[in-house]
Amino acid sequence: MTGSNRGRWVRWVGALVVSCLVASGEVHGQESTGTLAEAMAEHMDGAQPSRDQFTNPAPRRGANVLGAVGDSFRLLTMQHAIRIGFQEKTRRELDGPFFKDYANSVRVPHTWGDGDGWVVNYLGHPAQGATSGWVWINNDPGAEQATLGLSRRYWTSRARALAWSAAYSTQFEIGPYSEASIGNVGLDPKTTGWTDYVATPLGGFAMIIAEDAIDQHFLVWLERRTRQKPLRAIVRSFATPNRSMANLASGRWPWHREGRPLGELGRRPRNEFITTQAEPVAPRGTAVAIGAPAPEGLVIPER
Structure with missing residues (x-):
C-alpha cells in the first residue's frame, strides 16, 4: 500500500471513529470510571440506567425514532470501520471521484447472489439484520420485555423490527x-444481488425470535441457578x-436487559427505596385509662 493510500484510509477510519464518538455523546449520563474493570464492577451490581432517564424523563408512549436513527448510525459506523480496517478491496476503492463512483455503484440487482459465500449471505447478513432489528426494539417502549408467544404485542413489536x-439493510x-x-x-455488477435485500431482514427476523427463545428458556433458567454475575454477563x-451488538450501538453494556439486572431474579433494585413510614408505638409504661381511646397516631402494643 502506498503512503498516500495508507494516509487516506487512516483518515477515513479516524473520521468514522470521531463521528461515532460524537453521536454517542448523549447516551451516557453517568461519570466514567478509570478502567473497564472498575466500570464493570460499578455497573454489574444493578440495572444500568436507561438513556431516557437523562434525555426524556417523561414516560414515552410511541417509539423513539430519533434514538433508533442515532443508534443505527453508530452501528453503521462500527461496520464501516471494520470494513476499512480489514478489507483491502474497500481501502483500495476509497480513491477516485467520490460522487461519480457512488452514482455508478447504485444499481438494481439482476441476480439473486452477490458473489459472497453461503456463510456470509445466510449467516453474516441475517446477523446484521437481527442486530439492526434489536436496535429498533431497544427504542420501542415495552418491546424488549414482550414475551415470546402468541400475543399480538410480541409479534407486532417484532414486525416493526423487521x-x-x-x-x-x-x-x-x-x-x-x-x-x-x-x-x-x-x-462491478457481479457484486450486487437480491439476497442482500431479502435474506438480511428475513433471516434477521428469524434470529431475533431464536434469541428471544434462548433468553426466555435458557438464560432465565440459568440465572435462577447461579448468583455469579460475571458468569451471567x-x-x-x-x-x-x-x-x-445492538446494546453496544445503543450505548449499553452487551449483557443489558431492560427490567432484569444481573442480580437475583425478582430482587428489588438497590435504588428503589421503601417509602412507607412505621406508625409510632407507645413506650413501655405509658398510662392510658381503661376504655379510653389511644392518642391519635399512637399504637398501644398488645400484652
Missing part, C-alpha cells in the same frame, strides 16, 4: 452511508450476540 431491519447497500458510497460495492453476551 421493517426497520429492511430499511437499514437497504441503506447499508445503496444509501448515502453505505457499501456503495464507502468502498464502491456495486461498481458472559453467557448473556455470547448466547445472544446480535442483541449484545
